[in-house]
Amino acid sequence: MRISIKTMPVHADGSICEHPTAPTGQPRDPATCTGRRGYVATCSGSPHCTWTGERRGMRTLADDDRKAHRDHHAQPPVPAQT
Secondary structure, three states: OOOOEEEEEEOOOOOEOOOOEOOOOOEOOOOOOOOOOEEEEEEOOEOOEOOEOOOEOOHHHHHHHHHHHHHHHOOOOOOOOO
């Protein structure tokens, strides 16, 4: 099973910001939205995992949430055969 956990930019209403934005977070033309207001980490690791982290003001904080959630999917090590 492949796990995909991404950090995505979001608008003020929580919707994913799929268009290009300037470093300031404002949309590049011709986008007509309110601009980026933060980042969230989302998981699509399995049909049973629909985890979405909290909205964070900085991408680094959302990346930390993403890394922490990935650890929940980690498999325990397989013991060595003797």
